[in-house]
Amino acid sequence: MRIGELGQATGVDIETIRHYEKIGLLSPPAREANGYRNYDAAHMERLAFIRHCRALDMPLAEVKRLLDFVAHPEADCGDINRLIEEQLGRVRERLNSMLALEKQLVALRGRCGENHTARECGILHELVAASHEPEGRKS
Incomplete structure (x- = not known):
């Protein structure tokens, strides 16, 4: 083909x-x-x-x-198990990172109520303030 x-x-x-x-x-x-x-x-x-x-x-x-x-099907499968464990560890790290990101976004969403202008938007104020913080202090 x-x-x-x-x-x-x-x-x-x-x-x-x-x-x-x-x-x-x-x-x-x-x-x-x-x-x-x-x-x-x-x-x-x-x-x-x-x-x-x-x-x-x-x-x-x-x-x-x-x-x-x-x-090489005659090879020991212990290395295969370790490989999958390593991948599982990477996936778990990403899940933890995604959960932290979700928490940050929920907190950010909580900074603003409804029916405001962009000038009054707590989300925008928080994003602008965070962009002026040194890298080590951002959360």
Whole structure:
């Protein structure tokens, strides 16, 4: 199949497929006589695996490590468990950061009542005041 068909079948953008080839996540396909790439079922399966890992927000370096394990099924899976634990830690850090952001936005929203002009808006006053604080003091 051609790159457009592969992209459509897997939901991956053509430029992303080319990038994965360039960085070695996806092996180069055979070329037809006219120079077109000719992908097979193995490419589609590998690309679907990569896409699923990326949907779990795994960095490409970690996806490559997982693909190495797929290629070497005799390897110890302890490293796979550690890799997933590391990703879980990154996700938890982001969740905590997002919760802190939500708390800041709720507090900011509480600074202003309804039916005021922009000049009287507590949200704008707070944002302007915070933009004048030194970086270390902003919350």
